[in-house]
Amino acid sequence: NIQLWYSAKAEYLAGARYAANNINHILEEASQATQTAVNIAGKECDLEGNISLALKQLETSPAHNHHSQTGNGLVHILTGESGPAICIPVFPDSNLLLAPAIDTVNRLPILLYQSQFADTRILVTISDQHIRGALNVPLKGVRYVLRVADDIIGPTGDVMTLNGHYPYTEKVHSTKYHFTIIFNLPPLFSFYRLIDKGFGILIFI
Numbered sequence: 001n002i003q004l005w006y007s008a009k010a011e012y013l014a015g016a017r018y019a020a021n022n023i024n025h026i027l028e029e030a031s032q033a034t035q036t037a038v039n040i041a042g043k044e045c046d047l048e049g050n051i052s053l054a055l056k057q058l059e060t061s062p063a064h065n066h067h068s069q070t071g072n073g074l075v076h077i078l079t080g081e082s083g084p085a086i087c088i089p090v091f092p093d094s095n096l097l098l099a100p101a102i103d104t105v106n107r108l109p110i111l112l113y114q115s116q117f118a119d120t121r122i123l124v125t126i127s128d129q130h131i132r133g134a135l136n137v138p139l140k141g142v143r144y145v146l147r148v149a150d151d152i153i154g155p156t157g158d159v160m161t162l163n164g165h166y167p168y169t170e171k172v173h174s175t176k177y178h179f180t181i182i183f184n185l186p187p188l189f190s191f192y193r194l195i196d197k198g199f200g201i202l203i204f205i
Helices: 002-041 047-056 128-135 191-204
Strands: 065-070 073-079 096-099 110-117 120-127 144-148 151-153 170-173 180-183
Touching: 002 110, 002 120, 002 128, 002 144, 002 170, 002 180, 096 144, 096 151, 110 128, 120 128, 128 144, 128 151
Parallel strands: none
Antiparallel strands: 065 073, 065 120, 096 110, 110 120, 144 151, 144 180, 170 180
């Protein structure tokens, strides 16, 4: 049973790395979309207008919804389907933020990727559907959760803020962006695991 536990632990870790890689890919596309918009906008005088125009050309971004913000207020939704306008009072210095449903008009949580260009803040919103799809690894008995700073979101539910101890102790840190995938360990003893995989080990022995 201990041998099976180590095998399951290795599978869970591989799944976490797979989920982290999925999130990395989404954020890489968000970063490229933002950079393209900035490159186009930087060639013209009308900064905000040209960022808007540039983002409207980036319909292939996984986020589908892009925003430009200047000063303290949201300017407008720039492109995509009728996505979530956001009402976040304070933005962190980091480029990633998990926003709970209460901070969006359509009451769905989102992941925000932000960057600064001159006096304009460019925000790319990534829907909860894309986040959950990235966390959906076909392994039994494990639950993967995205952590950004002290906020988390899992396969279901809203964004939660960690206040003290969280039961999931295992983690995989992204080497590219400021997020972590956290997950549970397999149970030390599992009758299902013993029946499902233990028989094969006995046959092999």
